[in-house]
Amino acid sequence: MSMNIEELGEFGLIERLKLIVTEKVTHNSQTTHDATLLLGIGDDAAVWSLGNEIELFTTDTMVENVHFSTENSTWQDIGWKALAVNISDIAAMGGVPKYAAITLGLPPSTQVESMIDLYKGIQECGLRYNTTIIGGDMVSSQTTFITIGLTGITSGPFLCRAAARTGDRIAVTGNLGSSSAGLRLINENLQLNLRDSKTLRQAHLRPQPRLQEGQTLLNLGVKTAMDVSDGLIADLAKLCLASAKCATVWSNALPIASEVWRTFPSESIDLALSGGEDYELLFTAPQEIIDKVIKQLSIKVSIIGEILEGIPGKVTVVDKDNNHMNLNSEGWDHFQLWKPNIL
Amino acid sequence: MSMNIEELGEFGLIERLKLIVTEKVTHNSQTTHDATLLLGIGDDAAVWSLGNEIELFTTDTMVENVHFSTENSTWQDIGWKALAVNISDIAAMGGVPKYAAITLGLPPSTQVESMIDLYKGIQECGLRYNTTIIGGDMVSSQTTFITIGLTGITSGPFLCRAAARTGDRIAVTGNLGSSSAGLRLINENLQLNLRDSKTLRQAHLRPQPRLQEGQTLLNLGVKTAMDVSDGLIADLAKLCLASAKCATVWSNALPIASEVWRTFPSESIDLALSGGEDYELLFTAPQEIIDKVIKQLSIKVSIIGEILEGIPGKVTVVDKDNNHMNLNSEGWDHFQLWKPNIL
Numbered sequence: 001m002s003m004n005i006e007e008l009g010e011f012g013l014i015e016r017l018k019l020i021v022t023e024k025v026t027h028n029s030q031t032t033h034d035a036t037l038l039l040g041i042g043d044d045a046a047v048w049s050l051g052n053e054i055e056l057f058t059t060d061t062m063v064e065n066v067h068f069s070t071e072n073s074t075w076q077d078i079g080w081k082a083l084a085v086n087i088s089d090i091a092a093m094g095g096v097p098k099y100a101a102i103t104l105g106l107p108p109s110t111q112v113e114s115m116i117d118l119y120k121g122i123q124e125c126g127l128r129y130n131t132t133i134i135g136g137d138m139v140s141s142q143t144t145f146i147t148i149g150l151t152g153i154t155s156g157p158f159l160c161r162a163a164a165r166t167g168d169r170i171a172v173t174g175n176l177g178s179s180s181a182g183l184r185l186i187n188e189n190l191q192l193n194l195r196d197s198k199t200l201r202q203a204h205l206r207p208q209p210r211l212q213e214g215q216t217l218l219n220l221g222v223k224t225a226m227d228v229s230d231g232l233i234a235d236l237a238k239l240c241l242a243s244a245k246c247a248t249v250w251s252n253a254l255p256i257a258s259e260v261w262r263t264f265p266s267e268s269i270d271l272a273l274s275g276g277e278d279y280e281l282l283f284t285a286p287q288e289i290i291d292k293v294i295k296q297l298s299i300k301v302s303i304i305g306e307i308l309e310g311i312p313g314k315v316t317v318v319d320k321d322n323n324h325m326n327l328n329s330e331g332w333d334h335f336q337l338w339k340p341n342i343l
Numbered sequence: 344m345s346m347n348i349e350e351l352g353e354f355g356l357i358e359r360l361k362l363i364v365t366e367k368v369t370h371n372s373q374t375t376h377d378a379t380l381l382l383g384i385g386d387d388a389a390v391w392s393l394g395n396e397i398e399l400f401t402t403d404t405m406v407e408n409v410h411f412s413t414e415n416s417t418w419q420d421i422g423w424k425a426l427a428v429n430i431s432d433i434a435a436m437g438g439v440p441k442y443a444a445i446t447l448g449l450p451p452s453t454q455v456e457s458m459i460d461l462y463k464g465i466q467e468c469g470l471r472y473n474t475t476i477i478g479g480d481m482v483s484s485q486t487t488f489i490t491i492g493l494t495g496i497t498s499g500p501f502l503c504r505a506a507a508r509t510g511d512r513i514a515v516t517g518n519l520g521s522s523s524a525g526l527r528l529i530n531e532n533l534q535l536n537l538r539d540s541k542t543l544r545q546a547h548l549r550p551q552p553r554l555q556e557g558q559t560l561l562n563l564g565v566k567t568a569m570d571v572s573d574g575l576i577a578d579l580a581k582l583c584l585a586s587a588k589c590a591t592v593w594s595n596a597l598p599i600a601s602e603v604w605r606t607f608p609s610e611s612i613d614l615a616l617s618g619g620e621d622y623e624l625l626f627t628a629p630q631e632i633i634d635k636v637i638k639q640l641s642i643k644v645s646i647i648g649e650i651l652e653g654i655p656g657k658v659t660v661v662d663k664d665n666n667h668m669n670l671n672s673e674g675w676d677h678f679q680l681w682k683p684n685i686l
Binding site for chain 2: 002010013020037048051055059063103111112113119123139145147153
């Protein structure tokens with residue numbers, strides 16, 4: 001009878017909880033406000049209209065020794081990343097971030113200097129991406145955690161996961177696998193080429209949300225996007241499931257940094273397919289729109305596959321000879337496992 | 344040199360962190376959106392204008408074995424309370440709650456049934472107060488915690504802590520001390536009069552945010568309010584500090600439920616002054632406005648003291664003979680201690 005959430009999996013649990021909260025709420029009829037939910041549970045951010053504006057909201061949490069470790073990150077890096085991953089969600093909707101609320105769960109023995117450094121990192125990221133810290137909450141907790149709630153706005157339309165169409169090309173900004181390669185360098189304390197090592201560590205510790213790029217996608221007519229946080233295959237499967245489509249990814253088209261090839265030559269493809277935390281934008285659109293995107297953006301954009309009719313959520317990877325590749329469990333089963341969003 | 348947050352205290356830490364994030368952010372000039380922060384860190388909720396609307400945002404966290412224990416609460420009660428305490432913050436601004444995002448930090452061994460019950464409690468509270476659950480985040484954590492971020496709207500003006508004026512009367516809705524009396528009954532497993540016991544436990548486990556009442560206060564011209572979460576004295580001190588005033592509380596005017604008098608006769612005043620988690624509205628206004636409030640509201644409103652010129656944040660309690668009462672440490676020093684928001 002009884003089952004724990006590890007057995008059921010994150011995805012199964014979310015589905016069950018969703019059923020409970022989708023019971024209709026009749027909003028207070030005594031007010032004349034016009035707030036309407038446009039997109040609820042299941043995308044990078046929730047979306048509602050408020051008066052003439054469209055607002056976005058997302059929240060992400062980092063737990064010590066699950067999502068970060070102070071043994072290999074500075075508190076300033078942790079602060080940057082805690083806000084950056086939320087801004088990435090707003091970027092994936094084509095929005096502009098506005099206000100962030102910070103919740104800290106802290107053991108009483110936490111050093112004051114550590115929290116000042118954490119806030120410096122948060123503020124550094126806020127200044128870089130025009131986001132204002134508006135307050136939050138501070139609670140005592142045996143486990144250290146940082147939760148950020150972030151609002152954003154859009155000029156009207158927004159990117160979502162559920163709009164992919166058959167024949168769309170699948171594209172991605174920047175490179176894949178660099179962050180997880182950086183995490184491996186950090187965890188295994190590998191001594192390698194110094195410049196490569198620094199680049200990969202930075203990719204993991206200081207992700208750069210694709211904020212301008214998300215807005216450009218929206219302006220050029222792209223409708224479908226999400227950010228790559230759990231790994232390309234796992235995230236593309238979610239996008240396909242939301243759109244009721246399947247997808248083929250061409251392994252030889254994957255954008256992989258030369259630093260990754262040099263550092264992990266035999267595992268580069270695996271890192272790009274399953275490595276997570278790249279915070280690049282994964283998007284789909286007809287070829288002619290993607291051509292415009294490639295022309296307009298100053299960063300690299302790679303076409304890596306196509307959207308097809310088929311089993312919803314199914315992602316197939318083929319090599320240059322069109323042979324199916326076997327995916328390791330990090331791909332297909334990823335979001336049926338209860339685990340942190342890191343390798 | 345090094346200091347931990349227990350030594351510095353929550354209040355000191357917040358002051359230091361505030362300095363870091365108040366550096367000005369120039370909002371993205373490429374967009375035409377007009378979002379302006381009206382009230383940032385330091386009130387029950389942040390407030391901003393978006394287009395023609397005024398929006399509110401608050402966030403509160405409950406940590407297992409700090410803010411709740413599954414030994415004496417059902418998961419459904421925990422869910423109700425997790426949302427109710429956030430709605431109380433919106434009520435304290437005179438607002439209407441809209442959208443809630445739920446973050447769960449959970450050990451993998453968490454039972455699925457427990458989370459379903461938690462969500463049932465959250466949804467029950469959401470339906471009662473017209474609040475829609477829009478999603479959130481789920482992460483692996485050794486310590487169980489529930490963070491809720493909640494938006495709200497107001498018809499334009501809003502209640503805040505910083506508007507108290509010399510000569511204002513201090514008033515409070517409902518009763519004080521019932522929640523902390525309930526917590527003591529639960530923790531000490533006291534066997535008492537069954538009906539009293541049930542009433543007090545419910546006051547602790549199922550707080551009823553004063554949502555309609557907050558809106559009525561605003562409509563009748565009240566400007567200054569907050570909710571009682573940390574205890575009357577501690578919270579009134581915050582209100583006074585924000586308003587740069589001091590206050591006198593008349594102990595014989597404190598509204599205390601007969602169940603509290605019967606159950607803890609010698610400690611009733613202490614519970615009312617320092618108890619916390621009542622989630623009643625504490626507000627100040629000129630006598631004539633409070634008279635209107637008393638006439639309009641169907642629940643009890645008590646005038647319990649007055650706002651005076653003096654040392655900002657100082658709260659004095661006098662008995663019926665106008666003698667100063669000694670406060671225990673739960674009052675004055677409360678928010679200089681690092682501790683959960685419970686007795």
